[in-house]
Amino acid sequence: MKDRERAAPKRVTMADVAERAGVSPTAVSLIMNRREGTRVSEDAARRIRAAADELGYRPNLTARALSTQKSHVLGFISDLVTTDRLASGLIRGASQEAKKHGHVLLIAETDGQSGAAEEAFSALTDRQVDGIIYAATRPQSLSIPVRATGGTPVVMLNAVSDDVAGAVIADEYAGAAAIVQLLLDAGHTSNVVILGRSLDQPDDEWLTFAVRRRLNGIWDTLHSAGVVPVAQIPCQPWSVNNGHRGVRDLLDNGIRPGALICLNDRLAFGAYRALTEAGIRPGGDVAVISFDDDDIAVYLDPPLTTAAIPFEAMGAQAVQLLLQRDRVHGQQLVDMPIRVRNSVTIPAQLDLRLTHANDDERSAR
Known part of the structure; x- marks a missing residue:
């Protein structure tokens, strides 16, 4: 019975840490509460942290909240x-x-x-x-x-x-402009198709501020290059099935895209299927770019070039x-990182530039 009623281990206190480190409890409090501008020496601070680790000290958050007016x-x-x-x-x-x-x-x-x-x-x-x-x-x-x-x-x-007043959001306009510019720089300027929404489509529940900025980034970049899309295909919602249906209907109407701008990856997944069924190779016969960087994008054949949402x-x-x-x-x-993969054929000079940029990005992580 006594074994079952063993007392719980005693909580380690600042006084215990102070005794182990050979300093005052006040010094321990200053270091453990991360107070700035203290006069505790670096050597003493190291001893305090080492003692806290050895003893398994955990701060009393309730007491800290009362003294600092912060709950952390x-x-x-x-x-x-x-x-x-x-x-x-x-x-x-x-x-x-x-x-x-x-x-x-x-x-x-x-x-x-x-x-x-x-x-x-x-x-x-x-x-x-x-x-x-x-x-x-x-x-x-x-x-x-x-x-x-x-x-x-x-x-x-x-x-x-x-x-x-404060909000954190993805830079949809700049991300769209960057990935469309990548497409244009690679020479894909003929028979451009936008899959997902038409510019003159009436406002509805799907036209969020983010979608509007994404569309504006696409259109402004195309317009600056003098490129006019041969087709705009509305698809609501942006699903795999609607992407498949939209591209299939496009091909049935005799329009063969040279470059396909999909407004999200799910639409691109459906577009890949429709193109493949028609004997058209994504990345080979038609360039494809998209948005979101869904986990599946890298496993497509070929892997999908997409602008990532930096969640x-x-x-x-x-x-x-x-x-x-x-x-x-x-x-x-x-910023929305651009994941450059094989769904867009890249000229050698541009490919070298992108390789260096990707190496720099990996080094910065």
């Missing part, structure tokens, strides 16, 4: 982000960046339900989080239940709001923005 917890409200295999990178990026700054992430999911956001904001502010990130799977404008925030700082992620980088930047003392207002745009 950030709230993350997800609008279906937790269930999306691509957009979940927003959470990974935010969580990793929060950890670097000594914070943890507390996640609340709305499941896309009306009214759930207000409940999530209330639940997080009741737990005195230091700030809240409100993230969406699909870029869109969201309203904030201001009274439920309790004055807690809020940053939008992959979304914007009239109620919040993890966006999540990290949202945390950085939230923790800034002098918070920057407005939209923070994150």
Whole structure:
């Protein structure tokens, strides 16, 4: 019976660490709480950290919160982000960046339900989080239940709001311009087709601010080069089946594309199938570019050239923005990396330039 009633191990305190390191508890507090500008010597700081590691010291977060008025917890409200295999990178990026700054992430999911956001904001502010990130799977404008925030700082992620000054989103315009310019530089200027949406298509629920910027980047770049698409194929939603159907109908109408600009990877997957069924080789007979960098894109034959949505980088930047003392207002745009693969035939001179650029990017990581 006594064995079953063994007392739990005693929690290691700052006093224990101070005794092991041969310093005062005050010095331990300064180092463990990461206070800036302390007079604790580097040698003493190293001894304190070593002693803390040896003893398995863990800070008392409740006591720290009372003394610093900071919980070191950030709230993350997800609008279906937790269930999306691509957009979940927003959470990974935010969580990793929060950890670097000594914070943890507390996640609340709305499941896309009306009214759930207000409940999530209330639940997080009741737990005195230091700030809240409100993230969406699909870029869109969201309203904030201001009274439920309790004055807690809020940053939008992959979304914007009239109620919040700070937002982190992908630079859709620049990403679209860059990948279309890659296509043009490679000499693919004839029989260009846009798959996904027509420029003169009436506004609807699918035309988010991100889609509009992506389209503008495509059109402005084509226009600057004097290239006019031979066809624009609306496809809502942007699915594999609709991509397949759109390209199949295009071919049935006697239009053979020389270059295909797909507005997302799922459309490109369907386009690949339709082209292959017609005996047309993607990357050989017709150049194909796309957006999103879905995990499957690299496994296509040939692998798909696509502009990536930088989800993890966006999540990290949202945390950085939230923790800034002098918070920057407005939209923070994150570059969309271009994944150059074999769906676009690249001239040797351009290929050499891109190889060096990719090497530089890998070295910077």
